[in-house]
Amino acid sequence: MEVDYVVVGGGSAGCVLAARLSEDPAVQVALLEAGPPDASVLIHCPAGLALLAKNGQANWGFETVPQPGLGGRRGYQPRGKVLGGSSSVNAMIYARGHHADYDAWAAEGNAGWSWDExxxxxxxxxxxxxxxxxxxGSGGPLNVMDLRSPHRFGPIFVQAGMQAGFRENRDFNGAEQEGVGLFQVTHRNGERCSAAKAYLTPHLARPNLHVVTGAHATRILFDGRRAVGVAYRxxxxxxxxxxxxxxxLSAGALLSPQLLMLSGVGPAAHLQEHGIPxxxxxxxxxxxxxxxxxxxQVVEAPHLTDLFGLSPRGIANALKGIVEWRRHRSGLLTTNFAEAGGFIKSDPAEPxxxxxxxxxxxxxxxxxxQTVWGHGYSCHVCLLRPRSRGSLLLASKDPLAPPRIDPNFLADADDLRRLVRGFRVMRDILAQPVLAAFRGREQAASAAAVSDEQVERFIRGHADTIYHPVGSCRMGSGPLDVVDAQLRVHGMQGLRVVDASIMPSIVGGNTNAPVIMIGEKAADLVKAAREPVHATREAVAA
Structure with a gap:
């Protein structure tokens, strides 16, 4: 097959690229996705994400190398392996990050990436x-909405945050990010609105759009330094x-750099170690x-049987929810579980x-x-701008082998200090009167952490990713940057990276909406470039 554009990875950015580029009927586009089609009901039913987490379906299920900052534990690195990528298995929160995140990208010399742009x-x-x-916006492909059937406990958490001194924020993606509130979600009519559902599914009948699932890219094909195709299994x-x-390349922050290195583009000494030319x-x-x-932090509340949990009442609630979702696409199973939250400062002096x-x-x-019996609720606290930096390396030259993932969690002491403060702020919110009235009990593992040293030990023993790896093909013009502001790989032709790996620094929020934005902007960059058609050599496919 020969096309104009090959998109590697059917995740959030890849779906956007394939849909936008194939809008021109004169352009042929191929999309390669290693996973299957997004056919499972567990993907389309929002609450199905709980079972997806347990059964590992549609998930690469990677692990990190042992993390010294986490007491030598291996971290979990789930990534979507299905059309829609991680947008088909995530918690569907629509968050863009802070305006200042993008202004910082532009200030580093990445023209066109400021907030206003x-x-x-x-x-x-x-x-x-x-x-x-x-x-x-209105009329775009990605549907964003308030939860159709919100649980009563989301607003209670918001009240607790306000009692702790934080202001209510009804729109985290508006003029100001700071505050506590209910999240908007990427749903449509009671179903998940993944990037595949938003961008790809409506256009699968286009004769110029070729979607190949079960296609694991193994190598980029080159004619000199020009990318001219992709080999795949x-x-x-x-x-x-x-x-x-x-x-x-839209394979994500873990697989795009792996594919570059497998193809001979990367740190020379590392490639030579693995026998890669x-x-x-x-x-x-x-x-x-x-x-x-x-x-x-997990709070036990066995008497609150309307919360999700395994018990006779919980099972009855779930069965009732299945019937309601199937009939009306409403009810308990439209939840994304993380219904409420906030963007707050660990110290009032933080900018x-x-x-x-x-x-x-x-x-x-x-x-x-982990299967957990009984009922209760939980709260995450995550550090939005970690200073720690790690690496993604090859574990093998076998393209089917997982890469060596090292986020280097908590290597910078400032990250741990902030997370300790954050844990205390979270605990204070959960102890406010509106929640305390329900007589929940903090689980013993965290309740025993009282002093800063004990909280540090709890964090090192229990912290992990909240699924937002970025930065491994950094955008910029420095010696360790990989792509320019047009997302073109430095020193190469006909090759771009379009996914979370290009972020110079992580945004202050969930990364799915920003990756979709990156895909939209990249599609315009590619269209504007409209490089001339290049003849390819038959030998490159050998």
Whole structure:
């Protein structure tokens, strides 16, 4: 097969690229996704994410290398392996980050990435059911709405935050981010609105859009330093697709740098260690990996049987919820579990919110993989702007082997200090009268952490990712940067990276909406470039 553009990865950015580029009927687009189609009801039913977490379906299920900052534990790194990528398995929170995050990108020399310049792409992507205004769009592919059947405990958490001294915020994506409130979610008519549902599904019948699932990219094909195609494994055979114009990597912060290195683009010494011929020594590939570190406090409340949990009453509630969702797409199973939260400061002197809270209407243990009996609620606190930086390296030259993932959590002492403060703030909110009236009991593991040293030990023993790895193909013009402000790989032709890996620094919030924005902006960059068609050599596919 030969097309104009090959998109590697059917996640959030890849779905946007494939849909936007194929709007021109004269352009042929191929999208390669390693996972299956997004057919499972567990994807489309919002509460199905709880079972997806337990059964590992549609998930790469990676692990980190042992993390010294976490007491030698291996962290969990779930990433979507399905059309829609992580937007098909995430908690559906619509959050853009702080305006200052994007201004900082631009201040580092990345022209076109300031807040004022990316806001139009957020608005273009969005159909907000509240209506359009200066901050929000209407008519875009991605449906954003308030929860259809919110649980009673979300507003109670918001009240607790206000009792603790934080202001209510009804729109975290408006003029100001700071405060506590209910999250908007990427739902449509009681179902998950993933990037696949928003961008790809409506256009699968386009004759110029070729979507191949079960296609694991193994190598970028080059003619000199020009990317001219992609080799991929499909149904146990190696196949290839040629790109007349560009190859666009949207495999995510863990797999885009891996594919570059497997193809000979990356740190020369590291590639040579694995016997990979060096096409281009680009030392920044895989550097600058970082992520939101997060820790959870769990509160036991066995008498609150309307909260999610395993008990006779909880099972009866779930069965009732299944019937209501199937008939009306409403009720208990429309939850995203993390219905409320906030963006707050660990210290009033901080210039920006440096913590995010996610309040969960159930007891969350081990990323939801652990079966927990009884009822209760949980709260996450995550550090929004960690200073720690890690790396993504090859573990093997086998393209089917997972990469070596090292976020280097809590390597910088400032990260731990802030997270300790954040844990105390979270605990204070959960102790406010409106929640204390329900007589919940903090689980013993965290309740025993009283002094700063004890809280530090609890954090090192229990903290982990909240699923936002970024930065491993950093955008910029420095010696360790990988792509320029047009997202073109330095030193190469016909090759861009379009996903969370290009973020110079992580945004202060959930990363799905920003990645969709990146895809929208990149589609315009690619269209504007419209590189001439290049003849490809048959030999590159060999």
């Amino acid at each position: 990316v806001l139009p792409y957020f608005r273009k992507a969005e159909h907000n059911e509240r209506g359009a205004d200066a901050w929000h 499909h149904e146990r055979t190696i196949q290839s697709v040629k790109a007349r114009r560009e190859v666009l 060096v096409l281009h020594d680009l030392p920044g590939v895989g550097r600058n990996l970082h992520d939101h570190i997060d820790v959870v 920006l919110p440096d913590l995010q809270l996610h309040f969960v209407i159930g007891k969350l243990m081990d990323h939801g993989r």
